[in-house]
Each structure stands twice: as structure tokens, then as C-alpha cells.
Amino acid sequence: MENICTFAKRVAFVTGAAGNIGVALCRLLSAHGVSIAAADLSKETLEERLAGIRNLRAYQVDVCDLQSVKAAVDGAIKDFGHIDILFCNAGVWNHSDVPGVQRFEQMDHEEWTRLLRINLDGTMNCCQAVLPHMIANGYGRIVNTASISGEVGLPGYADYAAAKAGVILFSKTLAMENAGKGITVNCVSPGMVAVGEPQPTDTTWVGRKGAAHEMARAMVFLAADESGFITGVDLPVEGGRTLGPVNAAKL
Numbered sequence: 001m002e003n004i005c006t007f008a009k010r011v012a013f014v015t016g017a018a019g020n021i022g023v024a025l026c027r028l029l030s031a032h033g034v035s036i037a038a039a040d041l042s043k044e045t046l047e048e049r050l051a052g053i054r055n056l057r058a059y060q061v062d063v064c065d066l067q068s069v070k071a072a073v074d075g076a077i078k079d080f081g082h083i084d085i086l087f088c089n090a091g092v093w094n095h096s097d098v099p100g101v102q103r104f105e106q107m108d109h110e111e112w113t114r115l116l117r118i119n120l121d122g123t124m125n126c127c128q129a130v131l132p133h134m135i136a137n138g139y140g141r142i143v144n145t146a147s148i149s150g151e152v153g154l155p156g157y158a159d160y161a162a163a164k165a166g167v168i169l170f171s172k173t174l175a176m177e178n179a180g181k182g183i184t185v186n187c188v189s190p191g192m193v194a195v196g197e198p199q200p201t202d203t204t205w206v207g208r209k210g211a212a213h214e215m216a217r218a219m220v221f222l223a224a225d226e227s228g229f230i231t232g233v234d235l236p237v238e239g240g241r242t243l244g245p246v247n248a249a250k251l
Ligand SMILES: NC(=O)c1ccc[n+]([C@@H]2O[C@H](COP(=O)([O-])OP(=O)(O)OC[C@H]3O[C@@H](n4cnc5c(N)ncnc54)[C@H](O)[C@@H]3O)[C@@H](O)[C@H]2O)c1
Pocket: 015, 016, 017, 018, 019, 020, 021, 022, 039, 040, 041, 042, 061, 062, 063, 064, 089, 090, 091, 092, 093, 118, 122, 145, 146, 147, 148, 189, 190, 191, 192, 193, 194
């Protein structure tokens, strides 16, 4: 039977590659024979966490800074010859000033701007740096990591929810602009993702948190050569968390 996830000598540029989901994604891409330009804030951390993964090179990047993104993208194109797949996966949800949740009226503007810049502008910067190259090649797969908080909101994180909602609609718009150029643009929206073994929780229908490798599987599927007829989709990977209330009768 035909494999549903093949990659014809593809090269992927992955941001947030040193994080929980990023490492799982790089491992799975490598298992599918994809060459990887792994980008994150610290090159040393990338090299430490991704040690042993074949056909991978590490690039320092700050996704908030377009010049930094362009330098990393240019470096990857010089090293690998092309970029076929872009994963805009770098993101932060936590507030640096106050741990945990924060009512919107108490949120300071700097913190709002920081979350928007990393999660939304960061995605925009990476797409702007890579798209001309994909358009010139007539092929591309862009997979942006959004969040279910961008679909249904998340009290205490108005800044994060607004940024991720922006990522979803930004991606749908790019999908329409580039559908005729061989480029698909999709999102994966994780729910609660565990670091390590997923713990049980009664807030998802599946009864546990998700694992990073489960996010990676959805991302790799959307990035495959065979997924060319899927574009503008936001795929929730969240154990049914955004379905009806989890405390409804379980039959
Ligand atoms: N973990 C979850 O439960 C969850 C839920 C929904 C969505 N997400 C999204 O999934 C993505 C990956 O999250 P994760 O769980 O692996 O988190 P993580 O904190 O383990 O990884 C995020 C990575 O992004 C990098 N990063 C942060 N700011 C950056 C910047 N300015 N430039 C470059 N890199 C930067 C960090 O260094 C880190 O390695 C994020 O976009 C996050 O918002 C995660």
C-alpha cells in the first residue's frame, strides 16, 4: 500500500526546534528522511537536545527579528540548497512578570506585545523570509503551530489566545494567496501537551494530556508530499478538549 507520508529529498526549516514539540518533530522528520534546519534562540541548546539526529544543522534565530530570521534562512539555503517545508513552531504562553494566569485588565502592555511578537510576528517573519524561495521553486508546505486557545479562548491568557487566533487566520489567508503556487499552509493546534509521559486529566475526553510525538505526527502528515490537497486547515490535536463539556454523561 502507498505510504501516506513520503518526502522526496525535502528540507525542513523548524523553529522552536529545541523545545518539547520541536525535538519530537525533528526526530520524526529525520525518521522520514527529511533534512532539517533546526532553529531556536540558542545554537548550543539545539546541538545538545538534537544530538545524534541525522542530516540536521542548527541555526541561532530570534523569530521576533526579521533580520535574524533572514540570516538563518539564508544560511539553511546555502547549506542545504533549498527549503521545502517550514514549521513555524516557536512560541511562548507564559507571562514573564506574573506566574500563571492574569486577568486582561491587569495585563501590562509590554507583556501583551512580547506574546504577540513571539507567537504572531514570529510566524509572520518566518513565512515572509521563506515564501519567496518556495514561490520561486513552485513547491512548499508551511505548518504553523497554533493552539486550541486560539480557537476557543483561554481565560488568563488573552494575549496568547489573541496571538494564536491571529496565527490561524493569517495561515488561512496565506493558504488562499499561495494555493496556485504549489504551496499549502496549515495549522496544528495542540491542546495540553505533557513533557514526557502524558499524565491523566479529566479535562479531555481521551482522559489524558497529549504527548509531543502526537503533535509531531499531525505536523508531519500536513507537511508530506501527499498532503497537497489539504490547505487552510487548522487541525486540533487535543484529545477532544474542544468538543462538548467533558463532564457530560459518559456512556
Ligand atoms: N505545550 C503545550 O501544551 C502547547 C499547547 C498549545 C500550543 N503549543 C504551542 O506549541 C509550540 C511549541 O511549544 P512547546 O510545548 O514545545 O514549548 P517549549 O517551550 O518546549 O518550546 C518552545 C521553543 O520556542 C523557542 N522560542 C521561544 N521564543 C523564541 C524566539 N523569539 N525565537 C526563536 N525561538 C524561540 C524556545 O526557546 C523553545 O525551545 C509553541 O508555539 C506553543 O505555543 C504548546
